[in-house]
Amino acid sequence: MATPSLSNLDLVNSCDSLKVAGNNTPLGYVLPTVAELFRNLPDWSLDDAEDDASAIPSLTLVSGTNAAERSAVVAKTCEALRQTGAFTLLKGWRNELYPVYGIGREHLFDIERAASPLFGVNTYGVHMTVYTRSKKSKELKIWARGARGRSRREEPFECLVREAAEEASLAEEVVRKGTKACGTVTYIYVRDERAGGETGLLQPECQYVYDLEVEEDVVPKPGDGEVEEFGLWSVEEVRESLARGEWKPNTALVMLDFFVRHGILTPANERDYIEIVSRLHRKLEFPTP
Numbered sequence: 001m002a003t004p005s006l007s008n009l010d011l012v013n014s015c016d017s018l019k020v021a022g023n024n025t026p027l028g029y030v031l032p033t034v035a036e037l038f039r040n041l042p043d044w045s046l047d048d049a050e051d052d053a054s055a056i057p058s059l060t061l062v063s064g065t066n067a068a069e070r071s072a073v074v075a076k077t078c079e080a081l082r083q084t085g086a087f088t089l090l091k092g093w094r095n096e097l098y099p100v101y102g103i104g105r106e107h108l109f110d111i112e113r114a115a116s117p118l119f120g121v122n123t124y125g126v127h128m129t130v131y132t133r134s135k136k137s138k139e140l141k142i143w144a145r146g147a148r149g150r151s152r153r154e155e156p157f158e159c160l161v162r163e164a165a166e167e168a169s170l171a172e173e174v175v176r177k178g179t180k181a182c183g184t185v186t187y188i189y190v191r192d193e194r195a196g197g198e199t200g201l202l203q204p205e206c207q208y209v210y211d212l213e214v215e216e217d218v219v220p221k222p223g224d225g226e227v228e229e230f231g232l233w234s235v236e237e238v239r240e241s242l243a244r245g246e247w248k249p250n251t252a253l254v255m256l257d258f259f260v261r262h263g264i265l266t267p268a269n270e271r272d273y274i275e276i277v278s279r280l281h282r283k284l285e286f287p288t289p
Helices: 008-015 032-038 067-084 088-092 113-119 156-168 172-178 235-243 249-261 273-280
Strands: 044-047 058-061 097-101 107-112 123-133 140-144 179-190 202-213
Touching (some): 008 249, 032 044, 058 067, 067 107, 067 113, 088 113, 097 113, 113 202, 123 156, 123 249, 140 235, 156 179, 156 202, 172 179, 172 202, 202 249, 235 249
Parallel strands (some): 123 202
Antiparallel strands (some): 179 202
């Protein structure tokens, strides 16, 4: 059996997978099958736009006058969906909150992380790529770590410092001193079976990206059990693994962004370079902080 080979653009398409013509929804994309469950609920209004065939149906939260009150309504709704077993993805309930923003960075409400794909709202995470260079050959090798969600109560860098200690046993002083902020990677992911739970749900996401170059004798070690082991890979090994589709879609995008920033992926060796770079920094359709 031939080994599948994914192009770099294939990797982008697998994560940034929503094709839209415009922005007609203020806060998120909700599938009709999900929205239907909100019909006749007292805190929500489902507008089918029956009098205008060109209009897009909308789901509106009509209760609450401030962030705390709206958050309480959303929490009650999500908990009810969880208790009734309406959606498989809610079995992954984390007791972590994502913020939802309006125009002008107004904090509108918080939502349980596991439930956010049901509402199609922007979600946020942090990702750090740890790498080293051989003193003799100058070869770059990569310790890659997974993306992590960021709660409302935590700034991206503080989340990174905490997770680096918990997951990779990296000393706080090493992370604070050596980490470089490298902007963001943004995409809109149409969730498939790899994400777990229902497929087809829409997940706009912003990953805050960081790099940390360490000495050759610094070895990340699993700390909290979420990561089984870390391996030090050459650039070519990472490329081959990406082409085999062995990476989560969002971590694959972050690694492509790393390759671009470090001159590994260039217009000379990637025919789809311009599209890839553009799609790694997609304009999200909804308000962000």
